[in-house]
Amino acid sequence: MFYREAGDFKTSYQSDSQTFPIKFDRYRYYVVLVVAFGIIPFIINDYWANSLLLPFLIYAIAAIGLNILVGYCGQVSLGTGGFMAVGAYAVYKLMTAFPEVSMFIHVILAGGITAAVGVLFGLPSLRIKGFYLAVATLAAQFFLVWLFNRVPWFYNYSASGQINAPEREVFGVIITGANAPAWATYLFCLVFLTLCALIARNLTRGTMGRTWMAIRDMDIAAEIIGVNPLKAKMTAFAVSSFFIGISGALFFALYLGAVEVGEAFGIQKSFLVLFMVIIGGLGSIFGSFAGAAFLVLLPVVLKVVGADMLGWPTDIVAHLQLVIVGALIIVFLIMEPHGLAQLWRVAKEKLRLWPFPH
Amino acid sequence: MKMKLATAALSALIAAGPALADLTFPSLSYRTGAYAAGGIPFADGYADYFTLLNERDGGIGGVKANVLECETGYNTEKGVECYESTKGAGALVYQPLSTGITYQLIPKATADGIPIHSMGYGRTSAKNGKVFSNVFNYPANYWDGASGAVNYLLEINGGDIKGKKIALVYHNSAYGKEPIRTLEELSKKHGFELSTLPVDHPGQEQKSQWLQIRRDKPDYVLMWGWGVMNQVAVQEAANIRFPMENFIGIWWSGSENDVLPAGDAANGYKALTFHNVGTDFPLFDDLKKYVIDAGKAAGAGDQVGTVLYNRGLYAAMLAAEAAKKAQEISGKADITAADMRDGMEALEITEAKMAELGLPNFGPTFSVSCENHGGDALVGVTQWDATSKTWSLISDFKPTDGDVIGALIEEDSSAYATENNISPRCN
Numbered sequence: 152m153f154y155r156e157a158g159d160f161k162t163s164y165q166s167d168s169q170t171f172p173i174k175f176d177r178y179r180y181y182v183v184l185v186v187a188f189g190i191i192p193f194i195i196n197d198y199w200a201n202s203l204l205l206p207f208l209i210y211a212i213a214a215i216g217l218n219i220l221v222g223y224c225g226q227v228s229l230g231t232g233g234f235m236a237v238g239a240y241a242v243y244k245l246m247t248a249f250p251e252v253s254m255f256i257h258v259i260l261a262g263g264i265t266a267a268v269g270v271l272f273g274l275p276s277l278r279i280k281g282f283y284l285a286v287a288t289l290a291a292q293f294f295l296v297w298l299f300n301r302v303p304w305f306y307n308y309s310a311s312g313q314i315n316a317p318e319r320e321v322f323g324v325i326i327t328g329a330n331a332p333a334w335a336t337y338l339f340c341l342v343f344l345t346l347c348a349l350i351a352r353n354l355t356r357g358t359m360g361r362t363w364m365a366i367r368d369m370d371i372a373a374e375i376i377g378v379n380p381l382k383a384k385m386t387a388f389a390v391s392s393f394f395i396g397i398s399g400a401l402f403f404a405l406y407l408g409a410v411e412v413g414e415a416f417g418i419q420k421s422f423l424v425l426f427m428v429i430i431g432g433l434g435s436i437f438g439s440f441a442g443a444a445f446l447v448l449l450p451v452v453l454k455v456v457g458a459d460m461l462g463w464p465t466d467i468v469a470h471l472q473l474v475i476v477g478a479l480i481i482v483f484l485i486m487e488p489h490g491l492a493q494l495w496r497v498a499k500e501k502l503r504l505w506p507f508p509h
Numbered sequence: 510m511k512m513k514l515a516t517a518a519l520s521a522l523i524a525a526g527p528a529l530a531d532l533t534f535p536s537l538s539y540r541t542g543a544y545a546a547g548g549i550p551f552a553d554g555y556a557d558y559f560t561l562l563n564e565r566d567g568g569i570g571g572v573k574a575n576v577l578e579c580e581t582g583y584n585t586e587k588g589v590e591c592y593e594s595t596k597g598a599g600a601l602v603y604q605p606l607s608t609g610i611t612y613q614l615i616p617k618a619t620a621d622g623i624p625i626h627s628m629g630y631g632r633t634s635a636k637n638g639k640v641f642s643n644v645f646n647y648p649a650n651y652w653d654g655a656s657g658a659v660n661y662l663l664e665i666n667g668g669d670i671k672g673k674k675i676a677l678v679y680h681n682s683a684y685g686k687e688p689i690r691t692l693e694e695l696s697k698k699h700g701f702e703l704s705t706l707p708v709d710h711p712g713q714e715q716k717s718q719w720l721q722i723r724r725d726k727p728d729y730v731l732m733w734g735w736g737v738m739n740q741v742a743v744q745e746a747a748n749i750r751f752p753m754e755n756f757i758g759i760w761w762s763g764s765e766n767d768v769l770p771a772g773d774a775a776n777g778y779k780a781l782t783f784h785n786v787g788t789d790f791p792l793f794d795d796l797k798k799y800v801i802d803a804g805k806a807a808g809a810g811d812q813v814g815t816v817l818y819n820r821g822l823y824a825a826m827l828a829a830e831a832a833k834k835a836q837e838i839s840g841k842a843d844i845t846a847a848d849m850r851d852g853m854e855a856l857e858i859t860e861a862k863m864a865e866l867g868l869p870n871f872g873p874t875f876s877v878s879c880e881n882h883g884g885d886a887l888v889g890v891t892q893w894d895a896t897s898k899t900w901s902l903i904s905d906f907k908p909t910d911g912d913v914i915g916a917l918i919e920e921d922s923s924a925y926a927t928e929n930n931i932s933p934r935c936n
Binding site for chain 1: 538540541542545549578579580582585586589590593594596597608609612613615616617619620621632633634681682683684686687690709710808921924928929930
């Protein structure tokens with residue numbers, strides 16, 4: 152009913168292997184793009200941008216990055232918070248050192264710097280696996296936070312150790328600082344998310360993604376058939392950290408505007424992004440979006456419903472929120488261990504057959 | 510789908526929330542999370558004072574006060590959400606109650622024209638009203654605290670602390686690092702020896718720091734701690750038999766929560782303060798009559814008279830007085846955030862005014878001006894008595910070293926002004 156596939160023929164390999172081979176999916180994708188780029192920027196206000204959309208877009212980038220490493224390459228990482236901090240501090244140093252350069256370039260450079268740091272901390276993955284690698288990346292998390300707290304050069308010797316994003320422009324529009332209009336910050340993040348998702352999608356279905364998945368599924372077998380584990384693991388760490396660095400840079404410069412490393416990029420951040428990936432679905436780009444949406448939007452929705460609409464005491468709502476989110480995570484993991492992405496896949500299968508399931 | 514639900518929920522909310530003709534005071538509280546023990550009494554005190562004004566006086570200048578509580582859990586991201594969701598409701602003044610959220614709101618609230626009152630926390634150099642138009646940190650800030658502690662030590666040592674050893678145990682964050690510069694300057698001026706001992710968040714592990722204190726034997730220990738770090742530090746000090754009367758905490762390290770766990774061993778511990786302690790004030794009778802006995806107390810109602818409850822009450826009192834001042838200046842009862850800012854800038858707290866409010870000598874006297882958003886920087890000292898389980902004010906509100914602090918504030922605020930292209934006001 153919803154998916155009318157009759158007559159939707161593919162006449163070339165290219166059209167057969169496109170991201171959305173079903174026409175209905177493809178049109179829905181275009182509609183989402185049109186709404187996101189063409190409609191939301193005109194109706195957005197500060198509340199929507201700062202409370203819901205910016206964190207969602209930024210966490211989605213981080214989740215895509217971590218998904219490449221954990222979901223596609225099978226290397227467990229607990230260093231996400233630390234790598235986001237690298238992106239944030241890199242963009243801060245760049246922004247203050249070269250104020251006239253466009254923020255686009257700064258954010259991409261911050262991603263590049265994070266990629267280099269990520270490769271450095273990914274080196275142990277050549278020798279250690281599984282839980283032991285998780286511990287090694289945990290060390291990266293603590294080391295990086297300690298470093299940014301300890302060395303005053305990173306925060307430009309400010310008295311409090313906080314970093315503040317000064318006002319910077321892109322094509323003449325203020326993009327950071329308090330006077331940035333909501334639509335501009337939203338569009339800036341959206342452009343990065345779209346690019347990251349496109350790059351991630353195309354990397355994961357090409358040679359590089361296949362070598363990652365080979366390493367994930369069985370590294371010894373992959374090595375025997377000619378996959379270079381050094382190259383595969385290092386590229387996974389580099390690409391993953393690149394995305395995470397971009398998200399960290401946007402998180403600091405556009406979303407929060409002022410950051411203290413221990414509070415904003417602590418171990419909780421690493422867990423939060425890891426939960427997004429696990430709940431959304433390992434090894435799925437859509438899963439990264441779904442996981443980020445789930446963990447960013449659900450607490451806000453619960454707060455709006457509980458505290459603002461029903462008028463319950465705020466502490467009860469905050470505690471209930473923990474209970475509900477926690478319970479939902481457990482329910483999801485028991486009922487659908489492959490995450491929201493798998494749930495979506497099953498739903499889609501059903502819709503394709505509906506109303507005549509066999 | 511989730512987006513649609515959120516949209517539906519939000520549009521319903523926007524449709525349901527009528528424009529209230531109240532004076533809205535958002536309270537970014539934290540009744541949950543790691544610091545809840547400190548957040549609950551403050552939030553209760555803040556809410557109870559406004560409830561009292563509504564019940565007893567019918568509001569402020571005839572307009573009811575509406576406390577809009579939003580839970581931050583001491584988390585910066587939730588703080589952003591709280592700010593954005595409450596600012597549309599006509600918020601008059603924000604008390605961010607966390608250094609992280611304050612730093613973040615300083616540029617945002619300035620752009621939106623809403624004043625911030627970071628009372629005894631936040632960015633110290635915001636005292637310079639020439640640069641920070643919308644941020645107020647009266648009656649005292651961290652650098653006043655550092656200087657107040659040193660002045661108190663000077664006082665009990667007959668004006669000479671040359672060669673004394675003072676150790677600073679601090680929370681390794683923006684908050685804890687604040688006093689270091691001031692103490693370094695003061696150590697040059699007065700010739701004492703300063704050593705700094707950072708404690709990493711959350712501060713449950715302090716064995717090595719206190720071992721070092723035991724080895725170095727400093728004459729005095731100062732502490733900039735928060736939450737569980739305070740309790741652990743007091744306990745550790747007791748464990749190494751450090752004399753408690755030589756151990757002085759900042760005002761955020763001086764509540765009942767911090768000393769009760771150590772029991773009798775905490776007897777004699779001192780803390781700085783910028784407001785009085787206890788319930789021995791006429792206002793508390795009204796509070797009992799109109800709020801507590803009427804069953805209108807915020808939270809569980811069991812925090813009345815604790816140090817942090819009094820601090821919340823004091824913050825609410827200052828906000829209400831500023832609102833009255835704003836009504837007086839603007840000539841209308843239903844003030845806006847811009848009027849409120851002007852009211853805060855013209856605020857003057859005298860002994861007579863505090864007595865009139867039923868809070869004689871509850872806080873220092875001070876006045877705010879366009880240049881000076883930090884008041885007159887008077888700091889007192891309290892001491893804990895473990896047998897009667899009470900704090901008492903042992904040193905009245907006394908002036909701090911304005912020369913040293915003024916220079917540091919000028920330096921830090923002008924750096925902020927150049928970084929953000931702010932041209933000084935008040936000319």
